[in-house]
Amino acid sequence: MPTSQMVRANSVARALNVVGDRWSLLILSEAFMGTRRFTDWRDRIGIASNVLTDRLKRLVAAGCLTPVTRDGGARSSEYRLTQMGRDLYPTALMVWRFARNWSANRAHTSTLTHLDCGQEMVPQLICRACGKEVRAHEVRYEDGPGAGLTSKAPPRHSRRASAPTEGGGSQTLFGEAVDLIGDRWTQLVLASFFMGIRRHDDIVREWKIATNILADRLKRLLESGVVQRRLYQQGPDRFEYVLTPKGLDLYPLVASLLAWGDRWLAEKAGPPMLLYHKPCGHRLEMAVVCDRCGGDLDPHNVKYEVRLLGEGRRRAAAKAESPAVVTARPAARTRAAPDRT
Numbered sequence: 001m002p003t004s005q006m007v008r009a010n011s012v013a014r015a016l017n018v019v020g021d022r023w024s025l026l027i028l029s030e031a032f033m034g035t036r037r038f039t040d041w042r043d044r045i046g047i048a049s050n051v052l053t054d055r056l057k058r059l060v061a062a063g064c065l066t067p068v069t070r071d072g073g074a075r076s077s078e079y080r081l082t083q084m085g086r087d088l089y090p091t092a093l094m095v096w097r098f099a100r101n102w103s104a105n106r107a108h109t110s111t112l113t114h115l116d117c118g119q120e121m122v123p124q125l126i127c128r129a130c131g132k133e134v135r136a137h138e139v140r141y142e143d144g145p146g147a148g149l150t151s152k153a154p155p156r157h158s159r160r161a162s163a164p165t166e167g168g169g170s171q172t173l174f175g176e177a178v179d180l181i182g183d184r185w186t187q188l189v190l191a192s193f194f195m196g197i198r199r200h201d202d203i204v205r206e207w208k209i210a211t212n213i214l215a216d217r218l219k220r221l222l223e224s225g226v227v228q229r230r231l232y233q234q235g236p237d238r239f240e241y242v243l244t245p246k247g248l249d250l251y252p253l254v255a256s257l258l259a260w261g262d263r264w265l266a267e268k269a270g271p272p273m274l275l276y277h278k279p280c281g282h283r284l285e286m287a288v289v290c291d292r293c294g295g296d297l298d299p300h301n302v303k304y305e306v307r308l309l310g311e312g313r314r315r316a317a318a319k320a321e322s323p324a325v326v327t328a329r330p331a332a333r334t335r336a337a338p339d340r341t
């Protein structure tokens with residue numbers, strides 16, 4: 001294969017080949033809330049039947065979902081998360097966390113309760129070794145045993161969603177977050193920033209990304225307030241891109257996706273990149289925990305509730321800090337965790 005078709009091996013890129021698509025993300029997110037049936041997915045995320053069929057097929061092929069076979073061999077319309085699929089739960093929680101922190105209307109529409117401690121909480125990404133929250137600037141990268149060149153990922157999902165009007169995202173709890181991360185190229189560009197690759201030409205070199213695609217994604221990231229431009233050379237003017245506080249807050253999401261890619265998609269040699277936590281010096285092993293009690297989180301000990309607030313009540317509630325919590329979805333949805341299989 002010509003080297004122009006090769007890019008550096010990277011677990012984020014591998015993970016994104018599987019889930020770097022807004023519909024796939026939404027389907028998986030719904031699965032964590034107990035959705036299993038074709039018709040339920042279709043109705044809850046507003047996805048067209050043919051698109052849903054296609055994405056379910058891809059997620060099954062990738063190993064994240066498995067069809068539930070019924071007696072009599074009838075064609076299944078139910079799917080269950082596999083171990084690989086369930087292992088994306090920390091990433092889904094990090095998507096939720098980002099949406100909560102940055103949703104445009106500050107009345108976020110859902111809450112998470114950790115059943116083990118009984119408290120409403122925000123999931124947090126920590127270093128297992130020292131227990132501290134993981135922050136973008138406190139992680140050091142080294143080439144791992146699987147470092148090297150790899151064939152450029154097929155641009156399967158690059159036929160994006162050129163505008164976030166495709167439906168789905170805005171009406172779900174993830175909102176803008178899905179528009180930002182539910183696109184493989186956008187995520188790869190973001191991942192570059194976290195790895196210190198900030199300049200246009202360097203990003204092109206790293207991912208062999210077409211310049212028109214890069215221009216489009218950079219524009220989108222600028223508009224979302226995730227990055228800002230900084231002049232680093234005059235005449236001709238050249239800019240680099242710097243993450244804003246909002247952009248830096250995407251780190252736990254990118255990092256958890258990377259960890260998932262390392263676990264499930266690394267080649268025999270091992271992970272392409274090794275991460276070290278600077279504050280404690282240990283190899284970074286990440287965990288997503290409850291910010292109140294520090295306990296581990298899984299789909300079975302987290303309760304998800306949708307909060308319904310009218311315009312007036314929303315304002316009053318924001319002041320009073322005691323919003324009326326209504327379970328807006330059927331009971332099955334608030335607490336129906338996927339079966340352990």
Ligand SMILES: [Zn+2]
Nearest residue numbers: 127130277280
């Ligand atoms: Zn640490």
Ligand SMILES: [Zn+2]
Nearest residue numbers: 114117290293
């Ligand atoms: Zn807790």
